[in-house]
Amino acid sequence: MITRRSALLGLSAAWSLGGRASLALAAAPTDRRLVVVLLRGALDGMAAVSPYGDPDLLGLRPGLAGTEPGRSGGVLDLGGFFGLHPALAGLHGMYAAGEMLAVRAVAGPYRSRSHFDAQDYLESGAETRLSSGWLNRAVGALPGRTGALAVGVQIPLLLRGPAEVGSYAPQDQPAPSPDLYARIADLAHDDALLGPAVMEGMRDRGFSGATLAGMEAKPGGRNAFAALAAAAGRLMAAPDGPRVAALEVGGWDTHAAQAQRLQGPLRGLDAGLVALRDGMGGAWAQTAVLVMTEFGRTARVNGTGGTDHGTAGVAFVLGGAVAGGRMLGTWPGLAADKLHEGRDLAPTADLRTVAAGLLTDHLGVPPAALGAVFPGGVAGMGGLVRA
Amino acid sequence: MDARTAHAMNRFGLGRRANEVLPEDPVAWLVQQVEAPDPAAFSPGLPTAADGLTVLREQNKLTLPPNTSLVKPLHDQDVAAHTAQLLTTTAPFRERLVWFWANHFTVSTRAAGLSAVAGPFMREAIRPNVTGSFAGLLLAVMRHPAMLMYLDNASSAGPNSPVGKNQRRGLNENLARECLELHTVSPAAGYTQADVTEFARILTGWSVDLQRLFPGYLFRDGTHEPGNKVLLGRRFGPGEVNGIAALDWLARHPATYRHLATKLVRHFVSDDAPPDAVTTIAGVLRDTEGDLAAASIALVHLDAAWTPLAKLRTPQDLAVAALRALDLPADKQPGLGAALATLGQPIWTAPLPNGWADAAPEWTAPEAMMRRIDWSYALAGRAGEHDPAAVADAALGPLLTARTRDAMRGAGSRRDALTLLFTSPEFQRR
Numbered sequence: 080m081i082t083r084r085s086a087l088l089g090l091s092a093a094w095s096l097g098g099r100a101s102l103a104l105a106a107a108p109t110d111r112r113l114v115v116v117l118l119r120g121a122l123d124g125m126a127a128v129s130p131y132g133d134p135d136l137l138g139l140r141p142g143l144a145g146t147e148p149g150r151s152g153g154v155l156d157l158g159g160f161f162g163l164h165p166a167l168a169g170l171h172g173m174y175a176a177g178e179m180l181a182v183r184a185v186a187g188p189y190r191s192r193s194h195f196d197a198q199d200y201l202e203s204g205a206e207t208r209l210s211s212g213w214l215n216r217a218v219g220a221l222p223g224r225t226g227a228l229a230v231g232v233q234i235p236l237l238l239r240g241p242a243e244v245g246s247y248a249p250q251d252q253p254a255p256s257p258d259l260y261a262r263i264a265d266l267a268h269d270d271a272l273l274g275p276a277v278m279e280g281m282r283d284r285g286f287s288g289a290t291l292a293g294m295e296a297k298p299g300g301r302n303a304f305a306a307l308a309a310a311a312g313r314l315m316a317a318p319d320g321p322r323v324a325a326l327e328v329g330g331w332d333t334h335a336a337q338a339q340r341l342q343g344p345l346r347g348l349d350a351g352l353v354a355l356r357d358g359m360g361g362a363w364a365q366t367a368v369l370v371m372t373e374f375g376r377t378a379r380v381n382g383t384g385g386t387d388h389g390t391a392g393v394a395f396v397l398g399g400a401v402a403g404g405r406m407l408g409t410w411p412g413l414a415a416d417k418l419h420e421g422r423d424l425a426p427t428a429d430l431r432t433v434a435a436g437l438l439t440d441h442l443g444v445p446p447a448a449l450g451a452v453f454p455g456g457v458a459g460m461g462g463l464v465r466a
Numbered sequence: 467m468d469a470r471t472a473h474a475m476n477r478f479g480l481g482r483r484a485n486e487v488l489p490e491d492p493v494a495w496l497v498q499q500v501e502a503p504d505p506a507a508f509s510p511g512l513p514t515a516a517d518g519l520t521v522l523r524e525q526n527k528l529t530l531p532p533n534t535s536l537v538k539p540l541h542d543q544d545v546a547a548h549t550a551q552l553l554t555t556t557a558p559f560r561e562r563l564v565w566f567w568a569n570h571f572t573v574s575t576r577a578a579g580l581s582a583v584a585g586p587f588m589r590e591a592i593r594p595n596v597t598g599s600f601a602g603l604l605l606a607v608m609r610h611p612a613m614l615m616y617l618d619n620a621s622s623a624g625p626n627s628p629v630g631k632n633q634r635r636g637l638n639e640n641l642a643r644e645c646l647e648l649h650t651v652s653p654a655a656g657y658t659q660a661d662v663t664e665f666a667r668i669l670t671g672w673s674v675d676l677q678r679l680f681p682g683y684l685f686r687d688g689t690h691e692p693g694n695k696v697l698l699g700r701r702f703g704p705g706e707v708n709g710i711a712a713l714d715w716l717a718r719h720p721a722t723y724r725h726l727a728t729k730l731v732r733h734f735v736s737d738d739a740p741p742d743a744v745t746t747i748a749g750v751l752r753d754t755e756g757d758l759a760a761a762s763i764a765l766v767h768l769d770a771a772w773t774p775l776a777k778l779r780t781p782q783d784l785a786v787a788a789l790r791a792l793d794l795p796a797d798k799q800p801g802l803g804a805a806l807a808t809l810g811q812p813i814w815t816a817p818l819p820n821g822w823a824d825a826a827p828e829w830t831a832p833e834a835m836m837r838r839i840d841w842s843y844a845l846a847g848r849a850g851e852h853d854p855a856a857v858a859d860a861a862l863g864p865l866l867t868a869r870t871r872d873a874m875r876g877a878g879s880r881r882d883a884l885t886l887l888f889t890s891p892e893f894q895r896r
Contacts, residue, residue: 120878194878195853231847255843259882263839263889266873270891272778272826273835280832280839332878 108223110365111400112315113442114355115214115325115434117235118348118372119198120258120332124392125378125424126341127167128181132160135413143337143380157181161406166345169353170395177404179397180463182433184411186374186426192388194332197373202237204431204453211240213431213452217438218242218323220448226321230311238325245321247314254303256330257343304328308351312358315366323442326351331372335383352397364399367441367464371430377422378413389423394433400441400464407460428460435459467863473774476896478734478766479558481787482861496766499557500597500759506555508547508589513540515590515611518582519674519681537582541575544585545813549802552786563596563762564588565782566733570726571607571649572821573616575814580616584814587612600726600756601717604649608641608713609683611674617641617819624670624691635689642666644819645716651698655721661698667691668702668712723751727761729824734765736776737825743770774865775895778826781809783896784838788845788888791861798848808841810834839889846884854883865892 129145137144146153154162155171163171173179189200204213218227219242229238229246238244267273314320330344375392409427419425436459438444450456474492475482489495525536555561575581591610595603614620622638623630642665671690685706702708727747731739750764785805806812870890877883
């Protein structure tokens with residue numbers, strides 16, 4: 080385990096792996112960096128990247144459709160038809176700089192709407208749960224010894240497996256997301272003893288009375304994800320630092336009051352991705368980041384101003400190495416006959432092809448090894464990174 | 467798991483440890499823990515009170531740099547041993563009794579020197595006596611260096627004793643007052659300041675010898691107040707033997723039985739101890755002359771003790787129950803000692819001699835609840851691949867509400883689901 084202080088202060092880039100002897104990675108076979116960010120809880124892809132040009136959007140999502148670009152609080156345009164949520168201004172800056180692309184209507188190969196199952200499948204890279212994650216197997220497929228790092232308290236399934244993986248966690252534990260606080264408060268609400276205490280405690284923590292209903296995060300409040308991402312960036316910037324890292328962040332399961340509750344997590348994600356870039360420094364030019372979630376959410380708004388578990392969503396690919404400033408994938412449309420099972424955005428791309436494209440074209444995993452990374456094999460999506 | 471078993475393991479035990487074998491008969495399981503010998507096996511290498519006092523004595527001779535302590539390593543060993551016991555014991559009811567009586571006879575490391583003897587106090591004075599007679603427990607406590615130091619009796623001197631006259635030293639009433647008020651008869655007995663003073667005179671000489679090879683309890687003739695004393699209308703002669711007699715008499719006083727019964731019922735039944743349950747337990751204590759095993763078993767047989775989830779878990783209860791429910795491998799297990807510090811109930815640090823509160827309102831401050839939430843979230847982050855639903859079912863069985871089950875099912879991650887479990891109203895209770 081990397082000691083926090085030495086790592087954060089940049090005093091030492093030496094890091095030990097899985098409790099084994101410290102490994103010097105001066106001879107790492109690649110200078111390319113790959114970061115995977117797992118959004119646990121299912122980000123609503125249509126909230127993050129609004130298809131404002133789709134004629135069926137407003138009918139499906141009254142109150143959640145967002146505002147057209149150019150107007151106050153409007154989405155940030157992605158070349159017409161699509162627009163980024165206004166909380167993702169940092170990402171939009173990367174898009175404008177040609178360093179970010181979004182893959183629309185993407186989903187894993189599974190069709191489970193269970194968070195836990197779907198996250199396991201997403202991380203396994205398969206339609207079943209495997210004992211190792213695809214990113215670990217990809218590290219194993221690289222020539223030489225490439226360092227991989229889990230950023231957080233535990234190593235996600237994505238990075239578990241035969242290849243050695245280090246982990247880094249700060250001493251300050253991240254706090255629950257506003258959404259989780261809201262769920263805890265809701266569960267305790269009818270308890271005469273605990274309900275009032277939890278509500279009062281949240282007020283004391285800075286959730287103002289006005290925002291308690293929507294549980295919007297306090298602006299300027301501590302952003303644990305940004306701190307983690309910044310630290311990950313600094314660790315990976317080191318010449319002998321890890322080349323592959325995984326981070327995770329929750330707060331996406333917005334079944335109610337989504338317009339309010341999504342603000343904080345999106346702002347936190349945006350700040351974190353900017354912090355990752357800034358922490359990387361010059362290594363950003365050799366970096367690709369894949370941001371993915373287990374599934375999308377229902378096309379329609381539900382009865383509580385939120386969305387329920389769906390199918391296709393959005394994935395982001397960003398970094399100095401990325402051929403960005405574009406949208407990839409095929410938009411299936413939101414017409415009633417186009418929706419998956421009459422309720423979800425239909426998937427038109429397999430998320431694994433995005434991952435596979437980054438592994439081969441960016442990180443240098445031999446295409447022949449992809450079959451071991453993704454059982455059954457997938458073809459990598461081309462053109463994600465600059466030639 | 468049926469509801470009675472789940473209740474027995476939470477109310478009387480410390481929460482079910484993952485995969486802990488379920489008892490066939492929960493009542494028999496509880497009774498057996500009281501009747502069988504204590505299965506706890508503490509390392510013989512743990513410090514005795516004499517060890518702690520020896521180190522304390524040497525430490526007092528030195529000028530140490532700030533934030534260094536020779537005693538602390540001994541204390542840390544004891545904290546580790548006791549927390550491990552809480553997390554792994556196969557006799558959780560007996561363990562709960564140990565901590566109940568330790569809180570009844572609070573000593574706190576907030577007082578100088580106490581970290582040298584707080585752990586030994588648990589192992590030497592409390593633990594061996596929790597299923598014996600209350601008089602035996604009281605005597606063991608009152609002669610232990612930890613209590614004599616904590617409540618200042620070690621330095622008390624009779625004004626008419628040789629030392630008192632020569633060195634102009636006098637009484638310290640602290641232990642005498644707390645023994646009457648907290649440990650035995652309680653203010654309900656109607657004692658007066660004169661009784662406190664008389665009892666303090668009786669207890670003069672009950673002291674600690676730090677200088678001898680194996681430091682420990684010493685009755686000092688030189689500080690003992692001569693002459694007869696009258697405590698609550700009863701006359702006691704001079705000498706250590708009459709102090710022992712006074713304690714024995716106080717231990718068997720009807721007001722003591724009532725006071726102990728009230729505290730036991732509050733701990734095992736509900737914050738507002740039902741009067742008929744208190745009467746039952748007080749009657750058992752009276753009929754058995756203070757047999758704590760009989761009283762403990764009688765608690766199990768109280769109908770009122772089987773109303774589920776009537777007690778809020780203290781921070782210690784909560785942390786122990788959550789850690790037992792997950793039963794993480796050693797390398798992932800967060801320290802219970804650190805957890806209790808975070809949650810506001812660090813081990814052996816009660817602010818005052820009346821110990822930690824045993825009523826929910828004391829533990830439900832808003833920030834305290836937030837710390838429970840944040841700690842639960844941090845713990846859940848270590849839980850890896852635990853199936854939250856399986857953890858919930860194993861720990862709570864039928865006590866798990868549909869509402870919590872649904873909230874967990876709808877959670878965005880395993881971590882969120884476990885956080886919801888640990889912060890749910892039913893897991894917060896026992």
